[in-house]
Amino acid sequence: MSKPTELAVWTVRSTQRGSDHYGACEVCGKECSEHFVATKRRVWVRDDGQHYLDGGISGGTFGHMHCLIQRFGNLVSQDSLQRDGNVLLFPQWAVDNLVGGHGGKLGMAHGQTADNYVAWQEQQLLAARDS
Numbered sequence: 001m002s003k004p005t006e007l008a009v010w011t012v013r014s015t016q017r018g019s020d021h022y023g024a025c026e027v028c029g030k031e032c033s034e035h036f037v038a039t040k041r042r043v044w045v046r047d048d049g050q051h052y053l054d055g056g057i058s059g060g061t062f063g064h065m066h067c068l069i070q071r072f073g074n075l076v077s078q079d080s081l082q083r084d085g086n087v088l089l090f091p092q093w094a095v096d097n098l099v100g101g102h103g104g105k106l107g108m109a110h111g112q113t114a115d116n117y118v119a120w121q122e123q124q125l126l127a128a129r130d131s
């Protein structure tokens with residue numbers, strides 16, 4: 001058994017494709033050499049305390065990484081999360097980060113970002129892309 005929490009996060013991943021495939025950035029409308037997709041997901045918790053993310057509330061927004069961060073605030077690198085079957089596991093420290101920082105609550109105003117968290121995620125993304 002599992003149940004939804006009050007928390008939601010935006011995940012992000014690279015599509016490995018640019019404007020030739022996806023057209024212009026959905027945020028700024030400019031050409032984009034590498035499209036990222038941001039998806040809002042609700043955080044669920046299992047009886048054993050393990051948190052995980054659902055399949056996404058929206059279909060996702062495509063565009064530049066910096067545009068997505070500007071619009072949505074905190075983005076969690078999808079590649080940095082472990083999977084269990086087809087669900088993305090969400091570690092306890094990340095839950096603590098969400099609860100302790102600004103934002104993360106459903107219905108939060110855009111722009112309430114925890115800057116350190118975004119910076120950390122960017123590092124994770126860069127590391128993932130370089131490897």
Ligand SMILES: [Zn+2]
Nearest residue numbers: 025028064067
């Ligand atoms: Zn853009």
